[in-house]
Amino acid sequence: MLPDLLGPDFLYDSFLGTPIWFWASFLGIVLLLLIFDLGVLNKKDHEIGVKESLKLSVFYITVGLLFGAWVWAERGSELGMLYYTGFVVEKTLALDNIFVIAMIFSFMGIPRLYQHRVLFWGILGVIVLRGIMIGVGAALVREFEWILYVFAVFLMVTGFKMLLSSGNDEDEGDFSQNPILKFFKKHFRTTDKIYGHDFFVRLRDPKTDKLAIYVTPLFVALIMIEFADVIFAVDSVPAIFALTTDTFIIYTSNVFAILGLRALYFALAAMMARFAYLKYALSILLIFIGSKIFVADFLLGGAKFPPLLSLGITFFILAVGIFYSLWKTREIKP
DSSP: OHHHHHSOGGGGSEETTEEHHHHHHHHHHHHHHHHHIIIIITSSOOOOOHHHHHHHHHHHHHHHHHHHHHHHHHHOHHHHHHHHHHHHHHHHHHHHHHHHHHHHHHHHTOOHHHHHHHHHHHHHHHHHHHHHHHHHHHHHHHHOTTHHHHHHHHHHHHHHHHHHHTTOOTTTTOOTTOHHHHHHHHHSOBOSSOOTTOSEEEEEOTTTOSEEEEEOHHHHHHHHHHHHHHHHHHHHHHHHHHHOOOHHHHHHHHHHHHHHHHHHHHHHGGGGGGGTTHHHHHHHHHHHHHHHHHHHHHTSTTOOOOHHHHHHHHHHHHHHHHHHHHHHTTTSOO
């Protein structure tokens, strides 16, 4: 009786271990959020201040948390807890991405007036790219379960490398030799001038004296941000697989965390110096996530690491990192 009321029977078929109607509901929510963002909140180009950024961030975080409550109610407390843990981990690891985005915008000279447009289309690309990477990861895990240990070791090594290299990144803001930038300069007509919010513009080619399509700095910044996210996903995707192998939980927690990244950017970009020590906490978090697989298999006799304990430890590590960073930089004015 219930399937007849809610829709066709195929909606209750399983896709990647989850009923299709769950996936359809998730995609519908994401689509509505994107339409609301671009068509209502940001219909016209405007500079997003810290206050507006924080309000938008609270809105997106609330939507992500409510979606987790729905997962909890419909699919059980264990998956609900794993969703929240994945959401928090991805949101935290994305903080480093925010700092890189800020440096890209600064280097390319993108005015704050047009930064939201770049980030909006960047988010669309990220949703697709993350889906591909998670799909590939899920296929690998199903075929070669031992690859979870590879993910775990990779996360731990990455965490230790970040821990040892923290504070030694003086040159990371120099994009002059960035291969993406060099590729565009070599293979496309590019202009250093900003033409409103346009990614492409028709200009007269001085060599042929004919109109031609030129790539603006906004589009180059967009592509650089997309590639930066792919690089960061090399850390975050294995991290979420170390928590759970449920594809629905992995993808939805990633997407809802990323959706709020755009809004959070405008607040954190103005206060980056206050989070100078957060990288240490991120390093320890990666080491912890990677070690959980070995703890579960060799110390817990193959039992799952308790999701509630995992979430609690994650919050503790991040809280210590945030408060320590704010305390150490208390003399810096935002």
